[in-house]
Structure formats: structure tokens, C-alpha cells
Amino acid sequence: MLDFAAQAQRDFLLWAESALVLDTETVNDLPRIRALMEKYSDLPADFADASLVALCERRRITRVASIDSDFTIYRTQDRRGFHNLFHAPG
DSSP states (O other), X not given: OXXXXXXXXXXXXXXXHHHOOOOOOHHHHHHHHHHHHHHTTTTTOOHHHXXXXXXXXXXXXXXXXXXOGGGGTOBOTTOOBOEETTSOOX
16 A cells, blocks of 8 residues: 555654554464464455454454455454444445
């Protein structure tokens, strides 16, 4: 998305330093990520999707912003669905 201009990349990183919270616990989610990739192997769920689902479970988040429409299918361990802010229910 940002490969078109070096200045756009620098501007994004400047914004990110003050606006984003980076999660450092993903390594602890690896067993759950593997389980999710197996559970949803028929989609197939990739590492990015499974990582986001595991992160959301751990942080108790159900609102996501993803260009992946599969988030209407994924469920948390307690069977809650996700509300994808980029894909309105149709």
C-alpha cells in the first residue's frame, strides 16, 4: 500500500509512532494460531488472519478492520463473531 513513495512511508511511520500500540504477546498466541489455521484450513486461514483472531480473543475485541471478508466466518473460542468495519453486512 505504501510502496509508491518513500515520503508516504516516512509519513506513515511518523504517524504510527504516536498512534499505534504494537502487541508484543503474539509469540504466546502461536499454539492458538496453529489451531485456528487448522480449524479454518478449508478457507484457508493464513497466519495473518489467525494471528488477528488470536489477538482479538486475548484482548476481548470483536471489532476488526480487515480487507478480508472471511472475518464474517471466524469465531472466537466463546463463539462470538466479528464485526468487520471494512465490510458492512449485506
